[in-house]
Amino acid sequence: MSAQKRGIIKRVNSMLAKKEISCKELTQKYLDEIKKSELNAYISLSEDEAMASAENVDKKISSGEEVDVLAGIPMTLKDNISTSGIETTCASKILRGYRPIYDASAWKTLKDKGAVLLGKTNMDEFAMGSSCENSCIGGAKNPHNTGYVTGGSSGGGASAVAGNIAAYALGSDTGGSIRQPASFCGIVGLKPTYGSVSRYGLIAYGSGFDQIGPLTQTAEDASIIFDAIAGYDPMDSTSNPNYEPNSYESLNNDIKGLKIGIPKEYYDGVDEEVRKPIEEAMKVYESLGAKIEHFSLPEVKYTLPVYYILVCAEAASNLARFDGVRYGYRTEHYKDINEMMCKTRSEGFGAEVKRRILLGNYVLSSGYYDAYYKKAQNLRKVIMSAFYEAFKKYDVLLTPVSPTTAFPANKSYSNPQEIYLADICTVPVNTVGIPGISVPCGFDSKGLPIGMQILGDKFSESKILNVAHKYEIATDYVNNKCLDMGVRL
Ligand code: GLN
Numbered sequence: 473m474s475a476q477k478r479g480i481i482k483r484v485n486s487m488l489a490k491k492e493i494s495c496k497e498l499t500q501k502y503l504d505e506i507k508k509s510e511l512n513a514y515i516s517l518s519e520d521e522a523m524a525s526a527e528n529v530d531k532k533i534s535s536g537e538e539v540d541v542l543a544g545i546p547m548t549l550k551d552n553i554s555t556s557g558i559e560t561t562c563a564s565k566i567l568r569g570y571r572p573i574y575d576a577s578a579w580k581t582l583k584d585k586g587a588v589l590l591g592k593t594n595m596d597e598f599a600m601g602s603s604c605e606n607s608c609i610g611g612a613k614n615p616h617n618t619g620y621v622t623g624g625s626s627g628g629g630a631s632a633v634a635g636n637i638a639a640y641a642l643g644s645d646t647g648g649s650i651r652q653p654a655s656f657c658g659i660v661g662l663k664p665t666y667g668s669v670s671r672y673g674l675i676a677y678g679s680g681f682d683q684i685g686p687l688t689q690t691a692e693d694a695s696i697i698f699d700a701i702a703g704y705d706p707m708d709s710t711s712n713p714n715y716e717p718n719s720y721e722s723l724n725n726d727i728k729g730l731k732i733g734i735p736k737e738y739y740d741g742v743d744e745e746v747r748k749p750i751e752e753a754m755k756v757y758e759s760l761g762a763k764i765e766h767f768s769l770p771e772v773k774y775t776l777p778v779y780y781i782l783v784c785a786e787a788a789s790n791l792a793r794f795d796g797v798r799y800g801y802r803t804e805h806y807k808d809i810n811e812m813m814c815k816t817r818s819e820g821f822g823a824e825v826k827r828r829i830l831l832g833n834y835v836l837s838s839g840y841y842d843a844y845y846k847k848a849q850n851l852r853k854v855i856m857s858a859f860y861e862a863f864k865k866y867d868v869l870l871t872p873v874s875p876t877t878a879f880p881a882n883k884s885y886s887n888p889q890e891i892y893l894a895d896i897c898t899v900p901v902n903t904v905g906i907p908g909i910s911v912p913c914g915f916d917s918k919g920l921p922i923g924m925q926i927l928g929d930k931f932s933e934s935k936i937l938n939v940a941h942k943y944e945i946a947t948d949y950v951n952n953k954c955l956d957m958g959v960r961l
Pocket of ligand 1: 599600601602624625644645646647648649650677783895
């Protein structure tokens with residue numbers, strides 16, 4: 473396996489173990505490159521914390537103490553993942569200055585293993601968006617071409633990993649926010665099964681859809697991170713008490729005889745340039761002994777309206793807590809508490825967030841609840857059953873991640889639906905609660921990366937990571953054309 477396909481985590485781990493570089497030197501390199509970078513990938517840096525963790529790891533290594541594979545690896549977190557004492561803003565003016573008093577469980581796990589947090593990454597405000605441009609600091613830039621968006625909402629993390637200013641990132645995926653930016657930036661993004669990674673400390677957008685997951689250079693890296701952060705957490709009542717992932721070991725499993733379903737509706741309206749490399753990937757899988765079968769999954773066409781109705785309803789409820797009383801921003805001039813809350817929310821939230829709060833309250837309001845919210849809940853069950861049936865026949869499904877490659881930056885849209893439509897291939901996974909992984913599989917004529925998506929049944933992360941890994945090692949595909957940027961190892 474070439475070093476590049478092996479990913480960066482094992483490589484850095486071995487460099488640190490052999491003392492080819494100290495963790496402090498490595499961390500400093502990353503911090504220097506972040507400061508030079510024009511990618512706008514970071515919202516804030518945590519230099520002091522990063523150097524302190526690095527020093528700690530160096531001490532352990534020099535005293536011969538055994539350390540975790542993730543110890544000393546410089547990484548980043550999306551700015552909606554709570555970090556004790558470190559500003560967490562969700563890229564929103566309303567949370568400016570907010571420093572959580574506790575760590576999100578997924579971060580706490582990595583921190584305890586010695587992970588080095590470089591800073592918090594850029595995102596669409598409250599994770600609402602598909603371009604990262606709904607951020608209070610402006611969008612992150614695509615390292616492959618800075619005139620294009622990174623995708624969103626975890627755009628900063630994807631940009632940082634592709635641009636080599638973080639070894640890996642944690643993002644969150646409610647309707648594609650890990651997979652779509654991964655595909656736009658030419659890296660791997662895993663959205664785990666709902667309930668496999670604790671949501672404790674992840675600032676909620678759509679609680680019934682949100683999941684934390686890794687953005688990495690390779691499937692191997694994704695499996696290392698996934699195994700570390702997945703598992704039961706008593707602080708999250710939706711986390712599964714019986715799941716103990718061992719996806720890393722499964723990377724050696726053979727995929728001979730694997731049944732791959734191709735749901736044809738996912739390919740409707742998808743750019744020819746995006747479809748082609750995925751069709752090539754099908755041939756790669758066939759050459760590895762997998763069986764490809766095309767089939768119809770018509771229920772998938774209902775997912776976009778179902779998702780946007782339900783997720784806005786959940787967002788309207790989740791975001792009611794930001795009122796200027798306890799956290800972050802508060803308006804300056806007000807007569808009474810009502811005016812204070814109203815002005816704080818009007819001034820603190822961006823346009824897209826306000827639109828979704830309004831939409832969400834509308835579909836939940838009396839007279840509309842049955843017509844929209846309830847109908848969407850019922851349809852959600854129909855979509856779930858269709859996927860469960862599909863997984864009785866197929867081990868995994870192979871689809872596009874997005875109908876197009878990255879959009880040009882600062883594009884104006886005639887209406888919000890135009891950008892919502894771009895989520896058509898990613899929202900089903902969250903609506904059903906299953907895992908999905910985005911894997912780079914080519915470049916378009918403009919040199920922008922293309923991703924393919926592998927979907928599996930609930931708690932089948934080991935399987936989809938293995939299927940992704942097999943493609944990476946069977947092809948000579950170089951997934952990161954940005955190796956001349958950022959930290960060169
Ligand atoms: N683009 C989708 C939305 O805006 C998904 C976002 C996400 O996964 N957080 O809702």
